[in-house]
Amino acid sequence: MDQHTTIARAQAAQARCIDNNLLEQWPDFFTQSCLYKITTLENHTLGLPAGLMHAFSRAMLVDRITALRQANIYERQLYRHIIGLPAILATEADGRVRSETPFLVVRILRQGETDLFATGRYLDLWDLGGENALLAERIVVCDSSRIDTQLALPL
Amino acid sequence: MDQHTTIARAQAAQARCIDNNLLEQWPDFFTQSCLYKITTLENHTLGLPAGLMHAFSRAMLVDRITALRQANIYERQLYRHIIGLPAILATEADGRVRSETPFLVVRILRQGETDLFATGRYLDLWDLGGENALLAERIVVCDSSRIDTQLALPL
Amino acid sequence: MDQHTTIARAQAAQARCIDNNLLEQWPDFFTQSCLYKITTLENHTLGLPAGLMHAFSRAMLVDRITALRQANIYERQLYRHIIGLPAILATEADGRVRSETPFLVVRILRQGETDLFATGRYLDLWDLGGENALLAERIVVCDSSRIDTQLALPL
Numbered sequence: 001m002d003q004h005t006t007i008a009r010a011q012a013a014q015a016r017c018i019d020n021n022l023l024e025q026w027p028d029f030f031t032q033s034c035l036y037k038i039t040t041l042e043n044h045t046l047g048l049p050a051g052l053m054h055a056f057s058r059a060m061l062v063d064r065i066t067a068l069r070q071a072n073i074y075e076r077q078l079y080r081h082i083i084g085l086p087a088i089l090a091t092e093a094d095g096r097v098r099s100e101t102p103f104l105v106v107r108i109l110r111q112g113e114t115d116l117f118a119t120g121r122y123l124d125l126w127d128l129g130g131e132n133a134l135l136a137e138r139i140v141v142c143d144s145s146r147i148d149t150q151l152a153l154p155l
Numbered sequence: 156m157d158q159h160t161t162i163a164r165a166q167a168a169q170a171r172c173i174d175n176n177l178l179e180q181w182p183d184f185f186t187q188s189c190l191y192k193i194t195t196l197e198n199h200t201l202g203l204p205a206g207l208m209h210a211f212s213r214a215m216l217v218d219r220i221t222a223l224r225q226a227n228i229y230e231r232q233l234y235r236h237i238i239g240l241p242a243i244l245a246t247e248a249d250g251r252v253r254s255e256t257p258f259l260v261v262r263i264l265r266q267g268e269t270d271l272f273a274t275g276r277y278l279d280l281w282d283l284g285g286e287n288a289l290l291a292e293r294i295v296v297c298d299s300s301r302i303d304t305q306l307a308l309p310l
Numbered sequence: 311m312d313q314h315t316t317i318a319r320a321q322a323a324q325a326r327c328i329d330n331n332l333l334e335q336w337p338d339f340f341t342q343s344c345l346y347k348i349t350t351l352e353n354h355t356l357g358l359p360a361g362l363m364h365a366f367s368r369a370m371l372v373d374r375i376t377a378l379r380q381a382n383i384y385e386r387q388l389y390r391h392i393i394g395l396p397a398i399l400a401t402e403a404d405g406r407v408r409s410e411t412p413f414l415v416v417r418i419l420r421q422g423e424t425d426l427f428a429t430g431r432y433l434d435l436w437d438l439g440g441e442n443a444l445l446a447e448r449i450v451v452c453d454s455s456r457i458d459t460q461l462a463l464p465l
Contacts, residue, residue: 001157002311004319009159012240012257019257020276041388078196078298080274082239082259084392085322102322102329104392104416106259106274112301114271116424119390119416121330143388146422156312164314167395167412174412175431233351233453235429237394237414261414261429267456269426 007086007099007126010133015081015103018154021074026154027061031127031136034058038140038155040147041120052147053154064154073152079117080106086124096136097126105155118155119143162241162254162281165288170236170258173309176229181309182216186282186291189213193295193310195302196275207302208309219309228307233263234272241279251291252281260310273310274298317396317409317436320443325391325413328464331384336464337371341437341446344368348450348465350457351430362457363464374464383462388418389427396434406446407436415465428465429453 001009010029017026030036037054055061068074084102091097100121107117125137140155156164165184172181185191192209210216223229239257246252255276262272280292295310311319320339327336340346347364365371378384394412401407410431417427435447450465 008240013242015239016242016255016257080257080259080298082237082257082392084325085318087323087326100326102326102390102392104259104390104414106271106298108274108298112299114274114299114301116271116416116426119418119424143390143416143418144422144424146424163395168397170394171397171410171412235412235414235453237392237412259414261426261453263429263453267454269429269454269456271426 003097003128004086004088006128006133007088007097007101007124008083010126011083011086011101011122014135015083019078019080021078023065023068023074023153026065027058029132029135030058030061030138031134032058034061034135035137035139036061036135036154037138038142040142040145042145044139044141052142061154068152071152076110077152078108078110079153079155080108082106092125095129097128099124099126103155118147120155158252158281158283159241159243161283161288162243162252162256162279163238165281166238166241166256166277169290170238174233174235176233178220178223178229178308181220182213184287184290185213185216185293186289187213189216189290190292190294191216191290191309192293193297195297195300197300199294199296207297216309223307226307231265232307233265234308234310235261235263237261247280250284252283254279254281258310273302275310313407313438314396314398316438316443317398317407317411317434318393320436321393321396321411321432324445325393329388329390331388333375333378333384333463336375337368339442339445340368340371340448341444342368344371344445345447345449346371346445346464347448348452348457350452350455352455354449354451362452371464378462381462386420387462388420389463389465390416390418392416402435405439407438409434409436413465428457430465 037050038052039050086099086101089098120142123139192205193207194205241254241256244253275297278294347360348362349360396409396411399408430452433449437444
């Protein structure tokens with residue numbers, strides 16, 4: 001299986017955890033030390049801080065999920081990710097691979113309303129050396145600057 | 156071609172029949188005896204009956220299409236499916252393969268209005284032993300419980 | 311890499327140029343002499359002229375992009391393409407390959423509003439003989455006839 005296919009399938013598996021209320025499995029897609037942040041194109045382009053969500057380790061992602069569970073966030077909303085094919089951007093000196101992948105997220109409120117919640121790109125750094133593809137870095141760049149700041153679930 | 160790729164391409168080919176007004180070809184993607192139903196996440200989780208659409212054989216799917224043709228349903232609306240990559244869930248003892256695949260369907264009314272009609276997951280059981288990948292089972296689980304009960308075209 | 315995979319990746323790479331404001335790279339995905347047009351399903355079915363946008367060479371596509379730059383079109387809006395898997399339709403006598411691929415485009419206005427802008431199909435003719443997959447023909451068939459006639463960016 002080539003890198004492109006490995007990454008595309010890992011993206012699908014990861015989004016499935018979020019969309020199917022299997023959120024506890026989601027941090028397993030990251031390396032122990034990692035960067036995860038959600039930002040907007042505007043902030044990303046200007047080099048401004050992310051603001052929306054960021055974490056520096058798998059442990060922080062686990063904490064985040066515990067908090068979401070306590071807030072019963074899945075009682076109120078679901079996401080549905082539709083993810084495009086990745087572009088492989090570069091291979092780092094240490095063998096890790098940078099990719100960019102477009103996404104679209106639909107939000108379904110428990111009352112039934114459905115809206116186009118977010119679109120954007122995943123800027124990822126993958127460690128493909130182990131059994132599973134792991135994210136060392138994921139920067140979620142949302143296209144719109146008008147993203148809901150009450151952002152709850154990971155994108 | 157691996158199972159994952161086979162399934163992803165079969166999904167695309169099947170959705171194409173629905174979206175391109177080639178509906179008569181759609182039942183050919185199912186085994187003679189099969190299960191097809193459309194349900195909501197809520198009903199699926201609670202084990203409640205589907206309500207929206209169900210069929211127990213390819214012949215019933217053929218009947219359904221005949222009815223849609225008589226109702227001139229394509230005169231009034233189109234669907235456009237955008238389908239994510241499948242997750243392979245299990246291989247049954249008889250060699251058939253279970254997969255789960257996210258989807259999004261946009262509805263285009265003939266007057267030109269376009270709306271985000273449905274999102275959800277296909278829970279599929281595939282018979283991959285023959286020349287073409289065939290569906291022995293497809294449960295379409297819609298994310299929202301507020302799906303249009305006038306649901307006409309297959310999802 | 312099989313034709314199907316080659317085409318799917320070329321589609322993703324091409325859409326990335328449009329969505330990421332790398333529009334100058336976009337004509338490189340076409341052969342020197344080529345056909346590019348945007349039409350609606352209604353006009354396409356009736357054989358009526360396209361109306362929305364058409365070009366007969368890579369040079370015309372380059373001109374188009376120069377015009378978009380002068381109009382500062384990226385200052386006002388972005389697109390985000392989500393593209394499904396292609397269907398391979400035919401191989402021509404000269405070895406070129408016809409495919410059909412579903413797409414969805416979201417438009418993000420700079421004020422932040424996001425809407426479902428267009429859905430449809432790419433009807434493509436690919437020259438796969440060189441190092442990169444090149445489009446000899448792309449007919450963009452939009453599902454809705456109510457597409458914004460101020461259409462600015464390529465779809």
